[in-house]
Amino acid sequence: MAISVDPPSVSAGLIEKAGYTFPFLSDPKAEVIRRYDLLHPGGGPNGSDISRPAEFLVDSSGTVRWTNFTEDIRIRAKADQMLAAAKEIH
Amino acid sequence: MPPADQYRRNWPLWLGTAFLLVTVGINVPQIYALDIPQGILPWLGLVVPAVAVACFVVGVRRAFAQPEIYRGRITGSILSLIALLLFVGSVWLFSHVRDVPPSSSAPKIGQKAPDFTLPNTSGQPVTLNALLSMPIDSSTGARPKAVLLVFYRGYW
Numbered sequence: 476m477a478i479s480v481d482p483p484s485v486s487a488g489l490i491e492k493a494g495y496t497f498p499f500l501s502d503p504k505a506e507v508i509r510r511y512d513l514l515h516p517g518g519g520p521n522g523s524d525i526s527r528p529a530e531f532l533v534d535s536s537g538t539v540r541w542t543n544f545t546e547d548i549r550i551r552a553k554a555d556q557m558l559a560a561a562k563e564i565h
Numbered sequence: 566m567p568p569a570d571q572y573r574r575n576w577p578l579w580l581g582t583a584f585l586l587v588t589v590g591i592n593v594p595q596i597y598a599l600d601i602p603q604g605i606l607p608w609l610g611l612v613v614p615a616v617a618v619a620c621f622v623v624g625v626r627r628a629f630a631q632p633e634i635y636r637g638r639i640t641g642s643i644l645s646l647i648a649l650l651l652f653v654g655s656v657w658l659f660s661h662v663r664d665v666p667p668s669s670s671a672p673k674i675g676q677k678a679p680d681f682t683l684p685n686t687s688g689q690p691v692t693l694n695a696l697l698s699m700p701i702d703s704s705t706g707a708r709p710k711a712v713l714l715v716f717y718r719g720y721w
Contacts, residue, residue: 476696476712478683479719489687489721498689500683507681512670514714520720527665531714533678535697536588540711548662548718549594550603557713564711 480505480525502526532560540564575627575635580683581620582644588651592658611659621645644671678714 477499479486486499488550502508508526519525530552532541541560590596591610596601625641632638672678682692693712700706 477715477717481721483672483684483686483688485719490686491590498685498691498696500685502683507683508678508716510679510681511665511672511716512668515666515718518603518665525718525720526716527668528718529668529671529716531672531678531716532711533693533697533714534629534711535708537677537680537694538666539674539676539678539699542671544665544671546663546665547607548665548698549597550606551597553603561713 476500477524478502478507480508480519480523530557532557532563532564568682570638571634573634575619575624575637575641577624578637578641578644581617581624581648584613584617584620585644585651587650588617588648588655592655607659607662608714610655614648617648618645621648646687 477486479499479500479501480503481499482503483490483499486501488494490499502545503506505514505524505526508514511529513526513529514524516524516525518527526550527544528548530541530543531539532547534540534564540563541557543556545551588610592605597606621641621644624635625638625645626640627635628631628641629636642690680693680695682690693714696712698708701709
């Protein structure tokens with residue numbers, strides 16, 4: 476599931492363009508992004524507040540089982556890393 | 566002006582040009598999607614233009630010191646300037662892309678992920694708890710083992 480400050484209409488366009496099959500949630504006021512301490516103040520275009528890239532794998536009890544906080548916004552978690560983390564959960 | 570066959574190849578200028586082209590290639594964002602160790606790319610992005618500048622300095626000095634043997638005073642100077650600008654830009658980019666908040670209070674492994682409610686692309690409110698407990702296979706009623714939360718910068 477993907478979360479950003481993009482409004483639902485923008486995410487809908489992205490899903491259509493890229494063919495993603497997972498849900499996209501919108502946090503335009505960055506409330507959840509703030510609650511997760513991921514706010515990147517002024518990190519977006521024209522000094523807008525956005526989320527820093529971060530990934531969390533949450534198990535069915537709601538417990539965080541794996542996280543990834545990149546040091547460089549160009550470097551993201553790869554699919555095989557995330558799949559390996561998911562396979563650890565039974 | 567000596568005849569052309571008395572010139573020697575000013576190879577540092579050629580080498581610098583090669584590194585200049587690699588610098589451009591390394592900054593294509595798609596390169597980060599390739600199946601190579603990503604961690605090395607930001608450092609290559611700094612080192613390669615620095616090496617290009619060094620090559621041009623050597624080549625241009627040669628061209629000015631021994632113009633009867635080495636060519637490239639004008640071309641070399643222009644390319645040196647471009648390489649220098651690319652290097653300065655690379656240093657700026659390197660610090661800019663690593664300017665991410667520390668997120669020291671973000672949920673850690675073993676902690677509960679705070680629940681939330683956010684609208685999906687249809688505008689329907691979705692909660693984390695609902696995603697964790699909602700059946701993903703209507704025929705078996707199987708529930709997800711986990712949910713992957715991907716926070717991204719947006720503005721794609």
